[in-house]
Amino acid sequence: MPHFPNYMTSPKFEITIGWLYPTLMSTYGDRGNVITIERRAQWRGYSVKVLPLDQNATADDIKSVDLIVGGGAQDRQQEIVMRDLQGVKADAMREKIENGTPGVFTCGSPQLLGHYYEPGLGQRIEGLGILDLVSVHPGENTKRCIGNLVIEVTASRLAQDLKAMTGSTPYLVGFENHGGRTKLGKVEALGKVVYGLGNNGEDGTEGAFYQNAIATYSHGPLLPKNPFVADWLLQTALRLKYQQPITLEPLDDTLAMQAREAMFKRLKVNLPAPAAAKV
Numbered sequence: 001m002p003h004f005p006n007y008m009t010s011p012k013f014e015i016t017i018g019w020l021y022p023t024l025m026s027t028y029g030d031r032g033n034v035i036t037i038e039r040r041a042q043w044r045g046y047s048v049k050v051l052p053l054d055q056n057a058t059a060d061d062i063k064s065v066d067l068i069v070g071g072g073a074q075d076r077q078q079e080i081v082m083r084d085l086q087g088v089k090a091d092a093m094r095e096k097i098e099n100g101t102p103g104v105f106t107c108g109s110p111q112l113l114g115h116y117y118e119p120g121l122g123q124r125i126e127g128l129g130i131l132d133l134v135s136v137h138p139g140e141n142t143k144r145c146i147g148n149l150v151i152e153v154t155a156s157r158l159a160q161d162l163k164a165m166t167g168s169t170p171y172l173v174g175f176e177n178h179g180g181r182t183k184l185g186k187v188e189a190l191g192k193v194v195y196g197l198g199n200n201g202e203d204g205t206e207g208a209f210y211q212n213a214i215a216t217y218s219h220g221p222l223l224p225k226n227p228f229v230a231d232w233l234l235q236t237a238l239r240l241k242y243q244q245p246i247t248l249e250p251l252d253d254t255l256a257m258q259a260r261e262a263m264f265k266r267l268k269v270n271l272p273a274p275a276a277a278k279v
């Protein structure tokens, strides 16, 4: 059971989560990321709105959100999204990410935030070029990258923040399923692969971290499995919105942390002993 803080003493923050193309981009449980942020905010007594940023949304809608979640998609859906995310809408997305709006972008979403994605079949899909990375699907006869994923977060600022929040080196448990292989340019990797394949199965990198945008191949169980990342996103969004040094009230994450431990054990991932607990 989550620990519910006293609503009467919780500051009444309001947060709007922008959800990119919910019906086109939500493969493999990606809505779990939206639900996790929403619930963790509600459990603290904040009021939450989830705004779909889809074909009906305007550039002003994109500008209005405090946090962005983007999921994965099949190649065909990615093409439809990129046909819509053009002009003023593309500019609004660029502006949000450059200005530090936090976000979590999974699989197909980072491919679209990069320079381009080349599907296994069909034409190259041009991306928004916000993240300095490119993604190429080597063809339908190449094995997809599917399975459990464990990474150590190495993106320096994020790693520092997560270490301060949890008291230990941040490892994330996730699940990947992608055909595309991503190569990073100058953008920092989110982390290094401890178990699984990550960006391309070759260079040991996973995801990317830019301003406050987390890009990853890890799908929608990412935030339920690693709730401190959801809190980092929430805290970053609230600090930016309210311009105050906000620290979130703790919740009881015992079960989620036990589930992480169970996965480390099952995958035979031996992590270094945790650092001294935060005081």
Ligand code: GLN
Pocket (backbone or CB within 6 Å): 027, 071, 072, 073, 074, 075, 078, 106, 107, 108, 109, 137, 177, 178, 179, 180, 181
């Ligand atoms: N279509 C992309 C790929 O196969 C993304 C897949 C996904 O988001 N699950 O790489």
